[in-house]
Amino acid sequence: MAKSNKPIVWGLFAAGGTISAFVVPAMILVTGLLVPLGVFGEDAMSYERMTAFLGNWIVKVVLLGVVILTLWHAAHRLRVTAHDFGIRSDGTIAMGVYGFAGLFSVIALFAVLAI
Amino acid sequence: MSRKPYVREVPKTTWYMRNGRYMRYMAREVTCVFLALYMAGLVIGLVRLMQGPEAWQSYLAGLSSPVAILFHLIAFGFACYHATSWFNVTPKAMRIPQGDGFVPGKTIVGAHYGLWGAASLVIIVLMGVL
Structure with missing residues (x-):
């Protein structure tokens, strides 16, 4: 049987799609809307609270998992969707989308480990 | 062989605009753009948190700006559409x-x-x- 990287690519895509479906709507609601609009009070995401929260190793691992898998999911889906928008240069698109996901994954890893 | 084969014209970049079903398909696919942008913003937040209290404070101020609120409102809609289309x-x-x-x-x-x-x-x- 010919070797293919499709199962890995697809497995990660599906994992990212599932995890992001469960948690990203609530994350956006909290970090992008409720907290900035002051629903949880003035210091809901204060520096002290956030550094304490991210000081926990379980939080670090879970957050990194969510961020990296979601970025991968989005990159892979956008690569396929680019074709539907009439863009036929798959190689360039693949480099761009996977590069974006990879770059932000590495930055996230360094930042989370340093906090 | 037909001398005048029928070639159905399919516009490469706007084909999905003529049918609600295609539009919903494209909306579902485009949800990934908003997931990626939100995650990129979150990662920038992690960097700002790493840089210290002042950097974090300016990041929080940015999150409260009307542009950020509007973006997150739209992103929330697309994230929910991603979730429902995924679960369905x-x-x-x-x-x-x-x-x-x-x-x-x-x-x-x-x-x-x-x-x-x-x-x-x-x-x-x-x-x-x-």
Whole structure:
């Protein structure tokens, strides 16, 4: 049987799609809307609270998992969707989308480990 | 062979605009752009947090700007559309044997929605007590 990287690519895509479906709507609601609009009070995401929260190793691992898998999911889906928008240069698109996901994954890893 | 074969014209970049079903398909696919942008913003937030209290404070101020609120409102809509479209097709990917047949699709979709609600509640409550 010919070797293919499709199962890995697809497995990660599906994992990212599932995890992001469960948690990203609530994350956006909290970090992008409720907290900035002051629903949880003035210091809901204060520096002290956030550094304490991210000081926990379980939080670090879970957050990194969510961020990296979601970025991968989005990159892979956008690569396929680019074709539907009439863009036929798959190689360039693949480099761009996977590069974006990879770059932000590495930055996230360094930042989370340093906090 | 026909001398005048019928070639149905399909505009390469706007084909999905003439049918609601295609539009919903494209909307579903485009949800990934908003997921990626939100995650990129979150990663920038992690960097700002790493840089110290002042950097974090200016990041928080940015989150309160009208542009950021508007972006997150739109991103929230697309994230919810991603979640519902993803959960609605789960029976296609999960065939769970039960007796002589399979667990009905509605049960599988319902379980996902239930878990989604529970996970969302945990995240919101966690933020409230943090």
